[in-house]
Amino acid sequence: MSEDITDYISASAAQTLYGLFRERLNKTPDSTAYLNYCEKTQQWQTISWSNAAQQIAYWQQALKSEGLLPGDRVALNLKNCPEWVFFDQAALSLGLITVPLYPDDRPDSLAFILQDADVKFLLLQNHHQWNRLKPSLSDEHQLKRVIIKSTDKLTLDAPAMYLDEWLKKDISYPLLDWQTETDQLATIIYTSGTTGKPKGVMLSHYNILSVASASLEHFKIKSNDLFLSFLPLSHTLERTAGYYLPMMTGSKVAFSRGIPQLANDLQQLKPSALIAVPRIFERIYQRVRSNVSSQPWYKRFLFLLTHKIGWCYFLHKQQRRQWSPSFLLMPVLDKLVAKNIQALFGGQLRVAVSGGAAIPHHVAEFFIGMGVNLLQGYGLTETSPVISVNTLSDNKPYSVGQPIPTVKVKIAENSELLVNSPGNMLGYWNNHKATAKTIDAEGWLHTGDQAEIADTGHIFITGRIKDILVLSNGEKVSPADMEMAITSDELFEQALVVGEGKPFLSALIVLNAEQWLLLAQKLKLDAMDKNSLQNKPLQQHVIQQFRRLLHEFPAYAKIRRVNLSLSPWTVENGMLTPTLKIKRSKLIEENQHIIAEFYQD
Incomplete structure (x- = not known):
C-alpha cells in the first residue's frame, strides 16, 4: 500500500469504479479532488469531492432521461477535464459501458469504433469534431444522441445538441446507488492499431481496480500529492494511474490546458507526480540540449559534469557503484545546474512515471542524473495496463521494472513475454478469434514483446516479435x-x-x-x-x-x-x-x- 495514506481505499472496499468514487466521497467530502483552469477568470479553480458528486448527479439524471439501458455503449471524445470524470462516473453508475476516444484520432477511425461498439450516445468537445465526423458515419448510424460540450451556439442538426441545453441543473439530485458487479464489463478501449483495424479491449471494474491498487506498491503515492493530467484520459495508463489511482489515495489531480501550455502549467501548479510518455521527456531533453549548445564553454562543461557525476551518484545511491570523491561536488552542481532542470517540472516533482513506449537510455540517464525521479514502467491496454514498473529504491532505468504484486510473468520459447494478471482483459469486443490468439488456454496473455527477465526480476524488453x-x-x-x-x-x-x-x-x-x-x-x-x-x-x-x-x-x-x-x-x-x-x-x-x-x- 502507498505510504502515509490514512484514507486509502482498497479495490475490495470499492468493488466498482463508481463504488470507488462513493467511498472517496464518504471519506473526504470536503477535500480538493480536481483543479481546472477557467478561461473567464484566468484562474485555477478547485473542485471538492462533494462538488464533483453534485455534478455527477446531474449527469446521472440527464443520461437516465435518454432511455439508455445497462450494457449500452456510450462514448466520449473530450480533452482532459472534470466533465470527463463526471460523464465516466455517471455512466458507470447506470451500468453503461464507456468507450473513450482520442481527440486527435482520424474521423474514419472514430466512425469505425462507433459502429463496431454500437455506440448509442456520444459526447464531443466541440462542433468542429462533429462536422469532421459526420461524413465518415454511415447513413444508418446508431447514434441516438450527440452532445457538444462547447457553447458556440451554432445551429445543430439532430441528434446533436449543446451540453448546457441538455444538462439540467435547476434541481438538486441525490447521487444514485450502484448495483454493478465487480467483474462486469466497465469499458471498451480501442487499441491504436499499428496494423489493421483497432480492436476493442474489454476491461472490467475488477481489472482496473486490481491493477491500480497493486501499482501503489511500486508507484508510491501520498494523499497530499498533486498529479498534473495531460496524457489523454483515453490512454489507459493515464486513466488507471492518473485518474482512478489518485482517487484511491485521495490525491489531487489538475487538468493541464494542453501540450502548448504544459510548460506554464508545470510552473504554476508545481505537481509532485506525473504520468507521461517518453516523447514528452524527449522534447524537454532536446530543448535543453539545444539551449545548452549555445552557452559559453564553461556552462557547457558544468552541464556535462553535472550530468555525468549525477548519474554516477544515482548508481551509488542504488548500491550499484562505489562512493567517489567527485560526489562531494553534488551540492554545488545541484544548486548551479540540476535545480534548473528540476525547475522545468515545477521544482516539486517527487516521482514521474514514463510508459507507453521505451524511453531512450540517454534521456533517462540525463533526467535521473539531474535529480528527476524518473521511473520507467510497462504495460498494455489488454492488461489494464500496468504489468511492471521500477521503484525509487530499486530503479534500473534500462529495464521496465519488476512485476507489480499479483502479476505473474514468464518467457516463452520464442522469447515472448507472457503475462497472467488480474488485469488481463475479458477479451476483444466481438472478436473471439483475436481473443483466443492473445490469451491461451492456461490464461497467459501473449504480449507480442520479446523480453528477458533478470535474476532480480527486472524485465528488459528487447523488441517486438512481429517487427523483427x-x-x-x-x-x-x-x-x-x-x-x-x-x-x-x-x-x-x-x-x-x-x-x-x-x-x-x-x-x-x-x-x-x-x-x-x-x-x-x-x-x-x-x-x-x-x-x-x-x-x-x-x-x-x-x-x-x-x-x-x-x-x-x-x-x-x-x-x-x-x-x-x-x-x-x-x-x-x-x-x-x-x-x-x-x-x-x-x-x-x-x-x-x-x-x-x-x-x-
Whole structure:
C-alpha cells in the first residue's frame, strides 16, 4: 500500500469504479479532488469531492432521461477535464459501458469504433469534431444522441445538441446507488492499431481496480500529492494511474490546458507526480540540449559534469557503484545546474512515471542524473495496463521494472513475454478469434514483446516479435532499437528502418526542420529546395551519422540507403496511431516505390 495514506481505499472496499468514487466521497467530502483552469477568470479553480458528486448527479439524471439501458455503449471524445470524470462516473453508475476516444484520432477511425461498439450516445468537445465526423458515419448510424460540450451556439442538426441545453441543473439530485458487479464489463478501449483495424479491449471494474491498487506498491503515492493530467484520459495508463489511482489515495489531480501550455502549467501548479510518455521527456531533453549548445564553454562543461557525476551518484545511491570523491561536488552542481532542470517540472516533482513506449537510455540517464525521479514502467491496454514498473529504491532505468504484486510473468520459447494478471482483459469486443490468439488456454496473455527477465526480476524488453527484420542472410534485427538510436540525434525527427528479406538495411527519415536549416547552411545547400534532400554528399553525411549512432549494433546492422523528407508522419495523415506509435506497415505500403529503389542496384 502507498505510504502515509490514512484514507486509502482498497479495490475490495470499492468493488466498482463508481463504488470507488462513493467511498472517496464518504471519506473526504470536503477535500480538493480536481483543479481546472477557467478561461473567464484566468484562474485555477478547485473542485471538492462533494462538488464533483453534485455534478455527477446531474449527469446521472440527464443520461437516465435518454432511455439508455445497462450494457449500452456510450462514448466520449473530450480533452482532459472534470466533465470527463463526471460523464465516466455517471455512466458507470447506470451500468453503461464507456468507450473513450482520442481527440486527435482520424474521423474514419472514430466512425469505425462507433459502429463496431454500437455506440448509442456520444459526447464531443466541440462542433468542429462533429462536422469532421459526420461524413465518415454511415447513413444508418446508431447514434441516438450527440452532445457538444462547447457553447458556440451554432445551429445543430439532430441528434446533436449543446451540453448546457441538455444538462439540467435547476434541481438538486441525490447521487444514485450502484448495483454493478465487480467483474462486469466497465469499458471498451480501442487499441491504436499499428496494423489493421483497432480492436476493442474489454476491461472490467475488477481489472482496473486490481491493477491500480497493486501499482501503489511500486508507484508510491501520498494523499497530499498533486498529479498534473495531460496524457489523454483515453490512454489507459493515464486513466488507471492518473485518474482512478489518485482517487484511491485521495490525491489531487489538475487538468493541464494542453501540450502548448504544459510548460506554464508545470510552473504554476508545481505537481509532485506525473504520468507521461517518453516523447514528452524527449522534447524537454532536446530543448535543453539545444539551449545548452549555445552557452559559453564553461556552462557547457558544468552541464556535462553535472550530468555525468549525477548519474554516477544515482548508481551509488542504488548500491550499484562505489562512493567517489567527485560526489562531494553534488551540492554545488545541484544548486548551479540540476535545480534548473528540476525547475522545468515545477521544482516539486517527487516521482514521474514514463510508459507507453521505451524511453531512450540517454534521456533517462540525463533526467535521473539531474535529480528527476524518473521511473520507467510497462504495460498494455489488454492488461489494464500496468504489468511492471521500477521503484525509487530499486530503479534500473534500462529495464521496465519488476512485476507489480499479483502479476505473474514468464518467457516463452520464442522469447515472448507472457503475462497472467488480474488485469488481463475479458477479451476483444466481438472478436473471439483475436481473443483466443492473445490469451491461451492456461490464461497467459501473449504480449507480442520479446523480453528477458533478470535474476532480480527486472524485465528488459528487447523488441517486438512481429517487427523483427530477417535479412536475406538470416541475420535478425530489431528495427525499433535502431530507430530509437537514430532519433537520439536532434537532426532526425522520425525514422523507419526497413530491409525484410533484403541483403542490407535502409531507412526512411524525417528531418527536424530547424536542424535541417543549420545542416543545409553547413553543406552549402538550398534548404528551401526539396531536391537538396537527394544531394549525394548530404546522404553520405547522414549515413556517416548513422554509423556513429549505431556503433554498438552488430556489423550486419548497418544502413546503406536512406530517403530524407521534411514531411512529418502524423495522426492526421494516417502514419501514426493516436498514441503516436508509427504505423509500420502503412508507411511501408505508402513508400513501397521508394523502398524498391533502395534495392534496384
